[in-house]
Amino acid sequence: MSKLADKRDVVGLQEQVARETQASFEEYLSNDPIANPGIDLTVTVLPTGFWPSYQSFDLNLPAEMIRCVEVFKELYQTKTKHRKLT
Numbered sequence: 001m002s003k004l005a006d007k008r009d010v011v012g013l014q015e016q017v018a019r020e021t022q023a024s025f026e027e028y029l030s031n032d033p034i035a036n037p038g039i040d041l042t043v044t045v046l047p048t049g050f051w052p053s054y055q056s057f058d059l060n061l062p063a064e065m066i067r068c069v070e071v072f073k074e075l076y077q078t079k080t081k082h083r084k085l086t
Contacts, residue, residue: 014046014047017045018043018044018045021043021044021045021076021079022042022043022044024075024079025041025043025072025075028071028075029071035071035074036071037064037065037067037068037071038064039064039065039068041065041068041069041072043072045076045085073085
């Protein structure tokens, strides 16, 4: 199998994982109104090898979005204890 085919397989798998993660997040929010920050957030988690190697910078997010990101992190860490979101 070629490297390109391998890469496509990995990308396809990552897309499936992203859909499942998003569905899990949406289900979690619908089942826990207290955790739901009241805004829509779509998350795609990329493995390190797929993330561009640009210099990072600070973001100033609104409080509602910060809350949403924190809720996602809490859920994600219960499902993937060996991974860290950065």
